[in-house]
Amino acid sequence: MxxxxxxxxxxxxxxxxxxxxxxxxxxxxxxxxxxxxTPDDAAYLAEKIANLRVFADENGKLNRSVLENGGSVLVVSQFTLFGDCRKGRRPGFSAAAPPERAVELYAEFVRRLAALGVPTAQGRFQEHMEVLIVNDGPVTLILDSRKLF
Structure with a gap:
């Protein structure tokens, strides 16, 4: 994941x-x-994201989590994160889960975040969405549940 x-x-x-x-x-x-x-991947990422310390504390240091900061998480499905662009000009998506499996694990990830006390909102799975992101910082991190990077 x-x-x-x-x-x-x-x-x-x-x-x-x-x-x-x-x-x-x-x-x-x-x-x-x-x-x-698997559901273990969803649990790992939910716990990691809920506790990432990338919000400023009273001294301006990135030392607080979204939980500690009173923030929320908007989760948007994006199978293209498994796009393989190493060969040719069109990405291959064979490493992405099939939609019927992906929707289950997407929902599991959202459930796990909520169970940790994180207020959540969601996009709509398998729909064409417009996503407005007002990046703060900017702070952008890339995580992989298999710790590939």
Missing amino acids: RAVVQRVSRGVVTVGEETVGEIGHGFVVLLGVGRED
């Missing part, structure tokens, strides 16, 4: 004219589910 985690002052997801997810300060997480992922 892969995640691009962006610290934001605001995040909004729309499908057509409908706003389906919106947060103030916190994280927008673009989440990709891999073919080999």
